[in-house]
Amino acid sequence: MTQSATAALIARKTAAVARGVGTRGIYAARAENAQLWDADGRRFIDFAAGIAVNNTGHRHPRVMAAVAEQAQAFTHTCFHVAPYESYLTLAERLNALTPGDFSKKTMLVTTGAEAVENAIKMARAYTGRSGVISFSGAFHGRTLLGMALTGKVAPYKKGFGAMPPEIVHAPFPNDFHGVSEAEAISALERLFASSVDPERVAAIIIEPVQGEGGFNIAPVSFLRALRVLCDQHGIVFIADEVQAGMARTGRMFGFDHAGVAPDLVTMAKGLAGGFPLSAVTGRAEIVDAPLPGGVGGTYAGNPLAIAAANAVLDVIADEDLCARATEIGQIIRDRLTAMADRQGMACIGDVRGLGAMNAFELVKDRETRAPDAALTAAIVAEAEARGLILLSCGTRYNVIRLLPPLTIPMDQLTEALDIIEASVEAAIQKTV
Numbered sequence: 001m002t003q004s005a006t007a008a009l010i011a012r013k014t015a016a017v018a019r020g021v022g023t024r025g026i027y028a029a030r031a032e033n034a035q036l037w038d039a040d041g042r043r044f045i046d047f048a049a050g051i052a053v054n055n056t057g058h059r060h061p062r063v064m065a066a067v068a069e070q071a072q073a074f075t076h077t078c079f080h081v082a083p084y085e086s087y088l089t090l091a092e093r094l095n096a097l098t099p100g101d102f103s104k105k106t107m108l109v110t111t112g113a114e115a116v117e118n119a120i121k122m123a124r125a126y127t128g129r130s131g132v133i134s135f136s137g138a139f140h141g142r143t144l145l146g147m148a149l150t151g152k153v154a155p156y157k158k159g160f161g162a163m164p165p166e167i168v169h170a171p172f173p174n175d176f177h178g179v180s181e182a183e184a185i186s187a188l189e190r191l192f193a194s195s196v197d198p199e200r201v202a203a204i205i206i207e208p209v210q211g212e213g214g215f216n217i218a219p220v221s222f223l224r225a226l227r228v229l230c231d232q233h234g235i236v237f238i239a240d241e242v243q244a245g246m247a248r249t250g251r252m253f254g255f256d257h258a259g260v261a262p263d264l265v266t267m268a269k270g271l272a273g274g275f276p277l278s279a280v281t282g283r284a285e286i287v288d289a290p291l292p293g294g295v296g297g298t299y300a301g302n303p304l305a306i307a308a309a310n311a312v313l314d315v316i317a318d319e320d321l322c323a324r325a326t327e328i329g330q331i332i333r334d335r336l337t338a339m340a341d342r343q344g345m346a347c348i349g350d351v352r353g354l355g356a357m358n359a360f361e362l363v364k365d366r367e368t369r370a371p372d373a374a375l376t377a378a379i380v381a382e383a384e385a386r387g388l389i390l391l392s393c394g395t396r397y398n399v400i401r402l403l404p405p406l407t408i409p410m411d412q413l414t415e416a417l418d419i420i421e422a423s424v425e426a427a428i429q430k431t432v
Contacts, residue, residue, distance in 0.1 A: 004039075004040050005027070005039035005040050006025060006026075006027050006038060006039050006040050009027045009039055010025060010027075022155070024384075024389075025384075026038050026044065026384070026389065027039040029041070031046065031058035031059065032057075032058055032059060033057035033058055033059075033060075033405060033407055033408070033409070034046055034049075034057055034058075034404055034405045034407065034408035034409065034412050035058075035412070036058065036389065042387065043387060044384075044387050044388060044389050045387060045388050045389070045404075045408075045412050045415060045416045045419070046058070046389045046404070046405070047388060047389055047390050047391075047402050047403055047404050047416055048389045048390070048391045048403055049403045049404065049405050050269075050274060051211075051243070051269065051391065051403070052211070052243045052248055052269045052270055052357070052403045053269045053270060053273075053274055054270075054273060054274050054405050055246050055247060055248055055269075055270035055273070055312075055316075055321065055405060055406050055407075056270075056273045056312055056315045056316070056321070056405065056406065056407055057405040057406075057407040057408070058274070058405070059274075060273055060311070060312075060315055060407065062311045062314065062315055063273040063274070063308050063311045063312060063315070065311070066307040066308060066310065066311035067275065067304050067307050067308050067311075069307065070086070070303055070304050070306075070307035071304060073303075074303060075302075075303060075304055076299070076302065076303065077303070078298055078299075079108075079296070079300060079301045080293075080296055080298075084303055084306075086303060086306045086307060086310065087108060087301045087303075087306055089310060090106070090108065090279075090306050090309055090310055090313075091105070091106035091107075091108070091281075093310070093313055094106045094267070094279055094281045095281060097252055097253075097313070098253065098265045098281045098282070099239075099253060099255050099256055099260065099261040099262065099265070100261030100262070100282075100283070101261070102261075102283055102284075103283070103284040103285075104281055104282060104283060104284055104287070105281070105282070105284045105287040105288060106279055106280065106281040106287070107279065107280050107287065107295055107296065107300075107301075108277060108278070108279050108300055108301030108306070109277075109278050109279070109280070109295075109296070109297055109300040109301070110276045110277065110278060110297065110299050110300060110302065110305075111141070111268060111276065111278055112140075112141055112240075112242035112243075112266065112268035112269060112278050113140070113141025113142060113143045113146040114143075114278055114297070114300075115242065115266035115267065115268055115278035115279060115280050116140045116141055116145070116146055116149065116205070116238075116240060116242070116266050117141070117143060117145050117146065118280050118295050119203070119205070119238050119264045119266050119280045119282075120132055120145060120149075120202070120203060120205070120238075121290060121294070121295060122236075122264060122280065122282075122286050122287055122289050122290060122295070123202040123203035123236035123238065123263075123264065123286065124202045124203075125289035125290045125291075125294070126202075126236060126285065126286045126289035127202045127203075127234065127235075127236060129199070129200050129201060129202040130166050130200065130202060131166040131167075131168065131196055131197075131200045131201040131202055132149065132166065132167050132168070132201070132202060132203050132204075132205065133168050133169070133170055133188075133191070133196070133201060133203070133204045133205070134149040134150075134151060134167065134168075134169055134170075134204075134205050134206070135151055135169060135170055135171070135172040135206055135207075135210075136151040136169050136170070136171050136172050136213075136395075137151045137152065137172050137174070137210050137212075137213030137214060137216060137395050138150055138151040138152075138169075138172070138205075138206070138207060138210060138213060138240075139151075139152065139156070139207070139210070139211055139212030139213060140205065140240060142156060144163075144164060145164055145167075147160065147163070148163040148164045148167040149167060149205060150212075151169050151172070151213065151395070152212065152213065152395050166200070168191060168195065168196050170184065170187055170188050170191055171183065171184045171187045172184065172206075172210065172213070172216060172218070173218070173219055173222050174216050176349070176350045176352075176361065176369065177369070181219050181221065181222050184222065185222070185225055188229065192233075198233040198235065199233065199234075201233065201235050202235070202236060203235060203236040203237070203238050203264075204226060204229075204230055204235055204236075204237055204238065205238040205239075205240055206218060206223070206226065206238070206239065206240065207239075207240045207241075207242075207243070207244060207254070208223065208239060208241065208244050208249070208253070208254025208255050208257070208258070208354075209243070209244045209249060209254050209354055209357050211242070211243035211244070211393065211401075212393050213393070213394065213395060214359065214361065214393055214394035214395065214396075214399040214401075215352060215353065215357060215358065215359035215393065215399060215401050216352070217352060217353075217354050218254075218258075220257060220258040220259075220260075223255065223258040223260045224258060224259075224260055226260075227260050227261075227262075230263075236263045236264060236286060237262045237263045237264075238262060238263065238264045238265075238266065239253070239254070239255045239262035239264070239265045239266070240266050241253050241254055241255070241265050241266060241267050242266055242267060242268045242269050242278070243269055243357075244354075244357060245265075245267050245269070245270060245271070246267070246269070246270030246271055246312070246316065247270070247316045247321040247322045247324075247325050247355075247406060248270060248325060248355060248356055248357050248403075248406070249325065249354040249355035249356070249357050250322055250323075250325045250326035250329060250354065250355030250356070251322055251355070252316070252322060253265065254354065257354065262282070263282050263283050263286055264280055264281070264282030264283070264286060264287070265279075265280070265281050265282055266278070266279070266280055267279045267280075267281070270312070271309050271312065272305045272306075272308040272309040272312060273308050273309070273311070273312045273315075274308070275302070275304060275305035275308040275309075276299075276302065276305055277301070277302065277305035277306065277308070277309055319407070321406040321407070322355075324356075324406050324407070325355040325356035325357075325406050326355055326356075328356050328404065328406070328408065328413055329353055329354070329355045329356040329357070329358055331413065331417075332353065332356070332358045332402055332404075332413075332417065333351055333353050333358055335417045335420075335421075336348070336351040336358070336360050336420075337351050339360075339420075339421055339424065340360070344425075344428070345424065345425075345428070346365075346366055347362050347363060347364070347372060347375055347424070347428060348360050348361070348362065348363075348424070349361045349362065349363035349366050349369055350363075353402075356402075356403070356404065356406055357401075357403070358401070358402045359393070359399050359400060359401045359402065360399070360400055361394065361398055361399045362375045362376045362379070362398045362399070362400070363398065371394075371396035371397070371398035372398055373396065373397040373398045374431060375398075375427055375428070375431050376392050376397060376398045376399070376400060377392065377397075378427035378430060378431055379400060379420075379423050379424055379427045380392055380400065381427075382422075382423035382424075382426045382427050382430075383419055383420060383423040386419045386422060386423060387419065388416050388419040388420065388423070390402070390420070391403065402420075404416065
């Protein structure tokens with residue numbers, strides 16, 4: 001029997017690629033908007049979007065045209081050596097778009113983890129302090145500082161030895177998991193009284209909607225309370241908008257829902273429509289705190305990625321993708337809620353989301369809310385077999401997150417939701 005193209009690629013990956021680089025069994029051959037075809041010609045609806053990267057869909061024509069035009073001019077000079085106007089243009093636009101009515105500046109790098117690390121460097125340089133507070137369930141990257149900030153052990157910290165010092169995790173408010181907002185605030189106050197001198201804390205960093213942690217939404221009042229706390233103690237407030245930003249939640253940034261202006265905002269993923277680019281934007285005096293040469297990098301602010309990002313911002317505005325995210329998000333949550341209310345689907349313990357950043361949590365029992373990781377994996381596998389790419393997440397491996405491109409056609413959205421419903425039903429039958 002002839003081996004499939006996918007099977008051959010999997011064998012080559014196993015032999016040639018580091019085991020720690022986790023992959024799925026879908027080898028992409030081409031993609032267009034919300035659809036992807038694999039090496040064997042199988043068609044999938046993509047509800048991963050490159051992990052919230054392709055908010056404007058795969059290969060949006062305006063993004064591809066902008067990159068092609070830039071490629072004809074130059075592809076790399078290193079901004080430190082021969083800077084270019086497009087970097088300045090994007091910085092000016094991000095300064096205007098991010099929350100807060102104050103003077104801002106921007107630096108561009110390549111990955112979300114780089115953005116987070118540079119934001120911490122800026123906060124430390126500005127305050128002269130070294131401590132950082134992040135939250136349980138957080139994800140801030142796989143670099144040494146990134147994984148230290150991340151609030152999930154396996155697989156991000158397991159086996160990698162000691163973490164950098166002066167990184168402290170506070171509880172993230174999560175009513176479904178028994179942590180009220182009041183308890184989360186109280187825990188921070190206890191932290192300052194017993195473990196960490198607030199005068200040694202440079203920054204507090206938080207995702208407005210936790211990504212890898214399970215799409216847990218930070219309450220508006222909690223973000224506002226953190227803003228007050230940071231002001232009280234002279235702490236830099238950092239918004240990690242790597243996954244929630246770029247119209248994903250129905251606003252340009254997740255913090256916009258709370259009306260809270262962080263001091264620094266980190267961006268990546270949806271910023272450049274599939275090209276590697278990230279940014280730190282914030283108060284000019286904080287961004288300017290490092291000495292010249294203290295931040296940046298050889299590939300930081302790549303011209304092709306910047307061209308893509310400027311096109312992405314145009315598409316978000318011209319196609320009103322914030323409103324589109326709100327619309328498709330409501331359709332998704334209505335469908336998931338109806339599923340959860342159906343007899344026989346008590347395995348769906350919670351449905352949550354903001355804009356087009358939605359998830360449902362699988363449990364063995366709604367009373368105990370015991371996680372059902374096995375059923376979660378089974379649903380993802382069933383969906384894949386039916387032509388839908390889903391991602392799981394959560395510290396207990398029992399959440400399925402839905403991240404369609406914001407440009408997905410309505411008929412494909414309906415098709416995907418039908419597949420989800422059929423996959424949940426099939427997985428339940430197989431695990432009974």
